[in-house]
Amino acid sequence: MKANHPTSDRNDIRGTLGALMFIGVGAIAWWSMLGVGSASAVIFPHVVILLMTGFSALLVVRNLLGHAASEARAPRGSVPRRLGLLAGMFVAALAMPHIGFVTSALGAYLIIMAVAMYERWTPLRLAVYPLSGLAVVLLFYYLFDIVFKVPLPAGSLFG
């Protein structure tokens, strides 16, 4: 039961960590601008970096002084399923130029479908769910490639 409640973070340690991360991002961004010669290209990002690091420093100081107001939530639910979803999406994106749009999209659809399955697999579901994927992928392929003329990858392996 306890796991269903947001984890208490009264000192906003997560927010402090985030702020420190943003200060780090600001430092890297400032460093990467050192090589840019044009003043008009530099002025706006510099102002933004100063604002971001300034606000981040303010948040760290506020939290250290004990005035934290946190709404941060600890993640709930299955980590393997989360990773499975992201893996499926990355695989689809990266495999697309090699095995083509339809094959990669269908593969990713099946992976994500398996990852998101909480019901019991019945013969009907086993037949209908993958078929729904095939229908969706082919419908969108027709819509984008044929109707809208978006050049979807055909796949270098098949080309």
Next chain:
Amino acid sequence: MLGLEYVVDAVTPFRLMLSLAGVVAGTVLGAIPGLTATMAIAVLVPLTFSMDPASALLLMGAIYTGAIYGGAYAAILLNTPGTPSAIATTFDGYPMAKRGDGDLAVTLACLASVVGGLVGAAALLLLAPPLAHVALAFGPVQYFWLAIFGLTLISAISEGQLIKGLIGASFGLLLSCVGVAPISGAPRFTFDSATLLGGINVVSGLIGLYCIPVLIDLVARPERHLEVTGESRGFRLREAFGLCCTGKFNLLRSSVLGTLTGILPGAGGSIASLVSYSEARRASRHPERFGKGEPNGIQATESANNATVGGGMIPTLVLGIPGTPPDAVILGALLVQGIHTGPELFSSAGGAIVYTFIYGLFIATLLMLPIGLLIGRYAFRSIVGFPKAVLVPVVAFMTIIGTYAIRNSVADVVIMIGLGIMGWGLDRLGFKPSPIVLGLILGPIAEQGFVQGWMIGSATGHPVVAFFSGPLTIGIIALTLFSLLYPLLIKRLRKARKGTGDESKPSHL
């Protein structure tokens, strides 16, 4: 003067059919994350080449109207703006859907879109030539301050977490700087990667930051995606109509703001909806309810973004300057047709085209009511009724193909997923995605205005003064400060009144 004789031309069976088809196609395309109103019009433009100019314009207007409204479905039901102009609809639409009022939210969005669309079309009919000249009064400095005004919305969407909102917005502004600088063309934050030269596309960012975190959480738990209270009704017209009646001033104000923002070239539906949302919250007696499923929030954003359709057509038709990105496509299609825009288009010579189009726009907007309600009903039922094992892969697939289609780029898809993971992680640290997206959207307008204003100011020897001079500039700055400080002022006033009330109580007793 009003070209009433052209009403008959707008309601011929062929043109009614065009309006109907345009609204349906636009609504469906707008509902798909990644397919913007601009894309929806652009892909269907070739169909108009064989038509007469009035019919072509009418079809494009109907698609545009439908697409802007269609963006609300995904915003409400999936927390993913179907089009960028629906970004602010997610703020209250998704919380409403989560608590079981998704059908009410979709119906409200439809009614508000119709009201906004009608106000925009009325402005186009009655005030086009004088209002078009308002757009010309806006220079780089005013655009810069307009973007800053849009950023003040952070105070509205970061309740109790203002510093985190400001950090998020700064980070969004920084993300908008990735790629080639707008004025000088120098590459920034690309780390020698050719992929990053093109920058982070706003729509990819929207999809990644809003949709991927929802999917990540959706897949991790067995619960249903959306709650359904009692019997799923599909739409709650009477209730939504009642809410629109009580919020009529909000609807009207947001529609007028949307029309005026639409007139400003480049501003578009996203800024219109953000500004209107901010104003609706500021004017509300219960600003604390915004962001938690407040119906007035949806009314404000949806009426404003649909009002930009008519508003954006004003500078497009009178000055030849597109008010919004889809207007640029429409302008191009008109040039192909041999139509030259200008004030004379409203005179007797061009009246047949422009007035037939305007009355057609009224009809298309009215048609959106039954069509929108019908499509909304099925969209809601589908999202609620779909098993998770089908809903998650379908949405994931739509985010991939929608992002890919923007620039035919696999790199954009990878960036989108990466931004989604980052958004999910930052949310766990207490940094919400909305301020980041605000920065990403407003960054290019703010930067261009800032750098151009600075250069113009430097040429006169007073770069700083240039940002604080002129009645229009002062007016926007005052509005910005008012918008930022108003919640604090009201809080103080209420506290003071409460204090006075408490003190005076004993004396009455």
